[in-house]
Amino acid sequence: xxxxxxxxxxxxxxxxxxxxxxxxxxxxxxxxxxxxxxxxxxxxxxxxxxxxxxxxxxxxxxxxxxxxxxxxxxxxxxxxxxxxxxxxxxxxxxxxxxxxxxxxxxxxxxxxxxxxxxxxxxxxxxxxxxxxxxxxxxxxxxxxxxxxxxxxxxxxxxxxxxxxxxxxxxxxxxxxxxxxxxxxxxxxxxxxxxxxxxxxxxxxxxxxxxxxxxxxxxxxxxxxxxxxxxxxxxxxxxxxxxxxxxxxxxxxxxxxxxxxxxxxxxxxxxxxxxxxxxxxxxxxxxxxxxxxxxxxxxxxxxxxxxxxxxxx
Amino acid sequence: xxxxxxxxxxxxxxxxxxxxxxxxxxxxxxxxxxxxxxxxxxxxxxxxxxxxxxxxxxxxxxxxxxxxxxxxxxxxxxxxxxxxxxxxxxxxxxxxxxxxxxxxxxxxxxxxxxxxxxxxxxxxxxxxxxxxxxxxxxxxxxxxxxxxxxxxxxxxxxxxxxxxxxxxxxxxxxxxxxxxxxxxxxxxxxxxxxxxxxxxxxxxxxxxxxxxxxx
Numbered sequence: 193x194x195x196x197x198x199x200x201x202x203x204x205x206x207x208x209x210x211x212x213x214x215x216x217x218x219x220x221x222x223x224x225x226x227x228x229x230x231x232x233x234x235x236x237x238x239x240x241x242x243x244x245x246x247x248x249x250x251x252x253x254x255x256x257x258x259x260x261x262x263x264x265x266x267x268x269x270x271x272x273x274x275x276x277x278x279x280x281x282x283x284x285x286x287x288x289x290x291x292x293x294x295x296x297x298x299x300x301x302x303x304x305x306x307x308x309x310x311x312x313x314x315x316x317x318x319x320x321x322x323x324x325x326x327x328x329x330x331x332x333x334x335x336x337x338x339x340x341x342x343x344x345x346x347x348x349x350x351x352x353x354x355x356x357x358x359x360x361x362x363x364x365x366x367x368x369x370x371x372x373x374x375x376x377x378x379x380x381x382x383x384x385x386x387x388x389x390x391x392x393x394x395x396x397x398x399x400x401x402x403x404x405x406x407x408x409x410x411x412x413x414x415x416x417x418x419x420x421x422x423x424x425x426x427x428x429x430x431x432x433x434x435x436x437x438x439x440x441x442x443x444x445x446x447x448x449x450x451x452x453x454x455x456x457x458x459x460x461x462x463x464x465x466x467x468x469x470x471x472x473x474x475x476x477x478x479x480x481x482x483x484x485x486x487x488x489x490x491x492x493x494x495x496x497x498x499x500x501x502x503x504x
Numbered sequence: 505x506x507x508x509x510x511x512x513x514x515x516x517x518x519x520x521x522x523x524x525x526x527x528x529x530x531x532x533x534x535x536x537x538x539x540x541x542x543x544x545x546x547x548x549x550x551x552x553x554x555x556x557x558x559x560x561x562x563x564x565x566x567x568x569x570x571x572x573x574x575x576x577x578x579x580x581x582x583x584x585x586x587x588x589x590x591x592x593x594x595x596x597x598x599x600x601x602x603x604x605x606x607x608x609x610x611x612x613x614x615x616x617x618x619x620x621x622x623x624x625x626x627x628x629x630x631x632x633x634x635x636x637x638x639x640x641x642x643x644x645x646x647x648x649x650x651x652x653x654x655x656x657x658x659x660x661x662x663x664x665x666x667x668x669x670x671x672x673x674x675x676x677x678x679x680x681x682x683x684x685x686x687x688x689x690x691x692x693x694x695x696x697x698x699x700x701x702x703x704x705x706x707x708x709x710x711x712x713x714x715x716x717x718x719x
Contacts, residue, residue: 271635
């Protein structure tokens with residue numbers, strides 16, 4: 193008589209040919225969670241080995257073979273084993289919840305932080321543009337001269353003495369009152385950037401050192417995770433953020449893009465041969481991402497120095 | 505309100521399922537009350553199974569005894585309707601973000617068994633499910649037909665039904681969808697009896713549904 197073994201999230205079962213359970217070892221709630229990673233990778237677990245005697249067939253997959261044990265994935269056998277669905281539901285829900293919390297990693301925080309940062313910047317710019325339209329009415333020359341948001345806000349705070357158009361009433365004051373939210377957004381943006389930097393220092397010190405907080409965070413965000421960034425070839429990393437140009441190249445055969453968002457890095461921005469600098473930087477960033485993902489040593493300074501030497 | 509197949513109702517050219525958890529919408533769908541029963545509207549633009557039924561696909565047999573394996577459950581929109589009809593549904597989803605939505609749906613609807621797993625790797629969840637009567641797959645993957653075949657071989661009982669949504673755009677963007685659907689049908693004929701196939705126009709673009717039976 194051929195007995196077969198089947199391991200479910202509920203426990204290890206030994207069944208006879210008709211699928212009747214002859215021996216079982218049920219998992220406790222904590223064991224369900226504990227054994228899940230090994231079962232997922234199809235490794236033998238100790239309760240299975242304790243019960244393996246007299247078993248000829250294993251229903252399922254294992255990466256490691258065992259003497260005298262055959263494998264089968266016969267759906268008829270799987271069908272015959274009687275398992276309680278309500279228990280399956282509880283166990284699977286608990287395991288899934290555990291896996292969700294295991295999945296949380298700090299690179300997701302980095303991604304949310306940088307997306308929020310970029311979004312805030314976009315909003316601030318849009319609002320300042322609005323205010324600029326207003327200040328231009330009474331101070332056209334000064335507004336055209338103003339370059340930073342701060343200078344526009346200053347025009348609201350202390351309007352020039354001779355206005356081009358006399359604006360009476362509390363109009364300017366009303367806009368000044370509103371502009372406080374822009375100042376607040378700017379402050380909060382900086383606080384967020386500091387937090388981002390602190391997180392990067394822990395999670396991705398090499399990337400932080402080579403690429404700076406903002407660019408490195410954007411790279412992680414575009415790649416989807418630090419893991420994805422580490423797995424990426426450096427030539428892919430080089431054109432992250434230039435997807436539109438890249439697809440235009442693939443589809444229509446235009447020139448390849450030479451840099452994506454790493455163009456904002458000062459080494460690339462200030463280089464004469466931007467393509468060459470981008471290539472070099474991408475290589476170092478890729479190296480840094482791998483060091484960070486595999487928790488290697490911090491050698492950001494050396495990477496940066498190498499790059500500068502190379503580009504001389 | 506007319507029952508056009510077990511658990512699926514039609515009225516005013518709209519589809520409904522009988523709400524198992526009264527007063528509880530899943531995605532903001534409207535309710536219709538009749539004879540003390542509450543029906544949830546089933547939107548064919550959001551659910552490919554509803555689209556297939558409205559397009560006249562016959563033989564989708566799910567009833568109160570059926571167990572279903574649902575691959576690509578997403579936030580649980582279609583799953584909740586399937587759960588209204590069937591006994592148990594294993595709902596599989598890979599993306600962590602959408603899975604949290606699914607968990608919330610499964611918290612209320614106690615016959616949904618949520619699994620955070622990758623449908624392309626059935627050996628990773630072989631120990632978490634049982635053999636099923638109905639296998640539903642809606643995943644946007646290049647290898648979606650092979651994945652379907654593999655999961656059916658492992659989990660679908662002989663004689664059981666499989667429902668495959670094919671998204672032509674994720675198999676090959678450059679090919680004409682019609683051509684892809686033809687190829688898929690040929691491929692499915694090798695291992696299944698193909699009972700019915702429909703395109704999803706106008707509810708879903710470049711999608712087709714296949715209903716197959718395991719030999």
